[in-house]
Amino acid sequence: MSRIGIAGAGAFGTALAIAFAQAGRQVTLWARDPGRAAEIRKTRETPYLDDIILPDTITVSGELADLGACDPVLLAVPMQTLSDVLTAHRERLNRGTLVACCKGVDLTTGRGPTAIIAETCPAAVPAVLTGPSFAADIARGLPTALTLACADPDTGARLQDGLSTPTLRLYRTTDTAGAELGGALKNVMAIASGIVIGTGLGESARAALITRGFTEMQRFARAYGAEAETLSGLSGFGDLVLTCTSAQSRNFRYGMALGQNAYFDPHITVEGAATARAVAAIATARGIDMPVTQSVAHVIDGRRSIEEAVRILLSRPLKEE
Template sequence: MIGILGAGAFGTALAVALGRSGRAVRLWARDADQVRAMQATRRNAVALPDVDLPETVSVHAEIAEVVPAEALLLCVPMQALAALLDGHTGIDGSCPLVACCKGVDLTSLRGPVALIRDRRPEAVAAILTGPGFAADIARGLPTALTLAATERGAALQDLLSTQTLRLYRTDDIIGAELGGALKNVVAIAAGVVIGAGLGESARAALLTRGYAEMLRLAMALGARPETLAGLSGLGDLVLTCTSAQSRNFRYGAALGQGTVFDPSVTVEGIATARAVLRLAAGLGIDMPVTAMVDALASGRIALNDAIARLMSRPLKQE
């Protein structure tokens, strides 16, 4: 049995994909009303209203009903991961804990695997990340993701792969974490470019310079460049910078258009930009795209001023 904590879009999509493959899946949601509704309708009316839950998927309101499991997938937002681990002692090291979130914790400046290891040092910790929209995974469309683990990676890869969900394995946890986190920041910037009507050429330039920022920080923290060139880095970057399915891209587009974005939608790149700038400052690394996103998101700078600052930076060799 595979346990999934978090019945948002991604957690539900993974439950559907794994359930369709014949695996027994137990899905936990913190909202008891949501649990009752999903049990009754066999659908997640909020996150994936058009997708039926397979019979192999059960929905639960108590974590004790989900653990122990062959693996426990933690599908909560990055900024909620520490609270989930701190608030539920039933999540222990009896099974592998696989983070399915992207970002950097604002309090500790750590990625999801480091948070798990800090709070559950006895557990096998891993991260599942890469270019996969929940709607595509739930519909059974071909998707490839990265599983980063230093222990039991091959076993987890076999357990979590299906005919439509193909997992590639790496032991570069730092690279996989940072690729998934930093691309959200660049996706916001790409959305700003398109929302402001600056054009596709500007988006291509922004994506390229944003990728250079990702590499600079990730390598300084010990990541391997080939990891950033893979699914969890470049692959995820391309997806989220070019599709309106990305919440980060849509948020950036709203900033570029000067419109209000739905505050109920989680936009991981906002907190990640703030945390990453603190990390980069300690390492003496320049990250102008990230700085622009943070300044725009916090309202410290107007859009025209942000664009002017980026375009007036000193000319240099690529």
Template sequence: MSVGVLGAGAFGTALAIVLAGAGRPVTLWAREGAAAMQTARENARRLPGPPFPEALTATGDLAEAAAAETLLLAVPMQRLRALAEGNAARLGDRPLVACCKGVELGTTLGPAGVLAEVLPDAPRAVLTGPSFAADIAAGLPTALTLACADADLGARLQAQLSTPTLRLYRTEDVTGAELGGGLKNVIAIACGAAMGAGLGESARAALMTRGFAEMNRMAQALGAEPTTLAGLSGFGDLVLTCTSEGSRNYRFGLALGRGTEAAAETVEGAPTARAVAERARRLGVEMPITEAVVAVLDGRMALRAAMDALLARPLREE
């Protein structure tokens, strides 16, 4: 079956490379630079190095990529709605797999929720979990979660999108999977900030552990299964993102902690933190680390003051 990847960032490019390398015909759509990619047979701007397999075609024509049997939507979370609304006629009648992580500002919806609003009749799934684009493109072993409420569709997509080096585990808990993928970015910012400020490995371990508790509280409040957050899309992604400078959100946090300027790159955890904090307040869910991240991002609290506030919280049972 043919695959169209809409979005030629690092992650979309990596997925296109690994799928085409396994023999799937793949068309990768890029808003700009597609002709150069097709000629050079690499994405020198977003993922330099890994060559394009023969089965991979880069195009600037979205209609060409959208003609594939299955579509992977690999644009940033905050741009997903615009992509879906602007191309509803092309996207609404085939399986859509959202490959972005986060929560939409304003609506506080995850990727599946956005697609359900814009394209209610389109079959949809979410691909998430612990992964770096460079690892996937290099053919290094990677395991991800494929979340789909339709068990039959999920099984078909699992078979189509798995490769010898990319192993997909299936779940029907879409809410839990997309929340795990989005919320861990917020905790990664907090962990990066702690490490950048020189607060130490023990502080990072505490933030990861209590952050995981926050993720579970929100997920359960929205009806997710607790076991989902203990899997790849929650705990697995949290560990990877909070411990490696390969994570954009962690690097962003490091810059915050060091008081330096962050690199100009997509950091999904920042808008997600604001959206999640707003929803948590409405639901009465306690998320102190998320609130602290938002306060620092908005300039309402210095990093040290935020950490002091977390340490001064009332003592309680774990």
């Protein structure tokens, strides 16, 4: 594998760059803001990861052209900006292998990352890297396991071998739909779990929410042809458990703030909010029963109070599990 390129110098992209560099890989990290790129080059630090120093083997650039010699290129940009980044830099990125590291569904088109890559950069092979992980853990070399999804098995095997490190273990699948949807939908459930805890409904309620939320995730994914085994793996159930139970999760913290009627920094990316809106609209159009997702979307948009959402969920008809 040649030099690894990473588009996006946020917490996750930078953490991956550090993990690869520490494993002896050559890495180029691109920051959209040239000023930020210059600052990182100078200090070898990032505001997103406290007390972490970037290895000297990471080349930090503010020019996307510097990713030209890289393959694969990992796209560590927010889901809602992925299409814009690919469109703006199509000439540079329409080749090789593009690995999406974002989780969610595009609010405008309702598409996942591999569909956006395929449409915008048809000459590139799309893949997805997803699963239960926090950037700080990856950057500090703590053991982490992720799912690498690629429809082409040979490319997937090459990526698995080239991107795995002694502390970053990748499991391979060809089910890109399942991996994408697991990573996207768990963020919605994390917001709901945060609301449960923030409102003071208790741990038992959170356990019930996670369980019923997982069923909801499987229901939606099956409607898109995803494999049940994928949702039961790292990119689905594993990621769901992590983000629904840890305050390191931005989506969980956002839900807690909603439940406590507290301030939440609007500059923090919360992928689950846009995903809830997009998936709720799709579910309504396709007749897929998604009560938790619908409730989260209604609460976020101010169309329903948290108290009303809880009352509606608890008054649903009893049925077999």
